[in-house]
Amino acid sequence: MKFANFISGPLAVRPAGAHHDIVISSRVRLARNVKGRPFPGWAKKADRLAVLEVIKPPVDALPEMDDAFSEYLQDLSATEKQILVERHLISREHAAKSTGSAVVMNREQTVSIMVNEEDHLRMQSIRPGFQLKAVHRAIDEIDTRLEDTLDYAFSPKLGFLTACLTNVGTGMRASAMLHLPALVLDEKVNQVIQAVNKIGLAVRGLYGEGSEAMGNLFQISNQTTLGEREEDILGRLNKVIEQIIEHEQNARATLLQKKSTTLLDQIGRAFGILMHAHSMTSKEALNLLSFLRLGTDLGFFPADRRQPLDELFTETQPAHLQRGSTQKLGAEERDALRADIIRVKLKELPGPDSSRLAAAG
Secondary structure, eight states: OOHHHHHTSOOSOOSOSTTTTTEEEEEEEEEEOBTTSOOTTTOOHHHHHHHHHHHHHHHHTSGGGTTOEEEEGGGSOHHHHHHHHHTTSSOHHHHTOOTTOEEEEOTTSSEEEEESSSSSEEEEEEEESSOHHHHHHHHHHHHHHHHTTSOBOEETTTEEOOSSGGGTBTOEEEEEEEEOHHHHHTTOHHHHHHHHHHTTEEEEBTTBTTOOOGGGEEEEEEOOOSSSOHHHHHHHHHHHHHHHHHHHHHHHHHHHHHOHHHHHHHHHHHHHHHHHOSOOOHHHHHHHHHHHHHHHHTTSSOGGGHHHHHHHHHHTSHHHHHTTOSSOOOHHHHHHHHHHHHHHHTTTOOOOOTHHHHHHO
16 A cells, blocks of 8 residues: 555544543554564664564455555655554654664554564554554454464463563563543643652653643553553553543532633634744644643534544644655744644634533533
8 A cells, every 4th residue: 555545544543432522532652573583673674684584475465454655764755654643553663763673563553563673673553542452452362363373472471572671571562542631721731640650650641652742632541551451551551641631620620610711811822823823833733732632522513623623733743744745844944834734724704602601500
């Protein structure tokens, strides 16, 4: 499948599944390596190519990869790789790879397999809403099929062997992307983050480790992979996310009942700027769109406007803006184009309905 056809399909992360107003997406990633082969970071070019030829055929043959997008990274442009990063289909580290690495993704963009990233295999399942058990089940089935063909590096004492010690054991990273604007507005998000860190979970930004939490989006994931079963890790993460969801719901209720002026001001300002601005940075767009999404969740805007808003979170990212242009866009040109796209997509959006506050009161 050609890249243009692949990305013309639906975005994977859309409102669906449980608690989709707060949980943007759920993801489970597994790290695996082929026995007796050097890890990609230590491997020479010939070794990486040899591993690629061992891994890619069985990955391409998976039933889930019927009509899939399968490509060697050296055949993708920098913009195409960045688009995949912006859709959370490959990592920023994998986007920096070239010869000896590859990516295979299903048509629905819910399963993505990276070959020769930090490990020989990084495979993930991602779905909208709160669906950690479902995404784990999906990627576990793929892992089982590949294990019938590939001889994984495994220690009876330690578990799956990985390039990074923090992944040894299950090799699993489970995470959920949460939209927490009310906790941010109510100045309680730092308390939640500190509590989550204390129990051994990690809180990261929009693009994982080392990235900023733009758009009030926070990624919650496990840190421990050694000495625990996958089911136990998922169970603990599920419980914590349920608690964070409750905190966000309570914060939204507090804003409606006790800080309604602050709430309406933030939503109204976001609406006014997005509808009339002619230049906007990526960070500003995400932060303002976050408040429109919150307004939609709280009934200030029609519910059917949530999907266009969610699509703008991805479509206004730099590489997505660049893909439609025949020449390289500078920062100012991207900012102008971003504002144009937002105005056009939101032109039918009515102003915030303040009667919602009266109903809450």
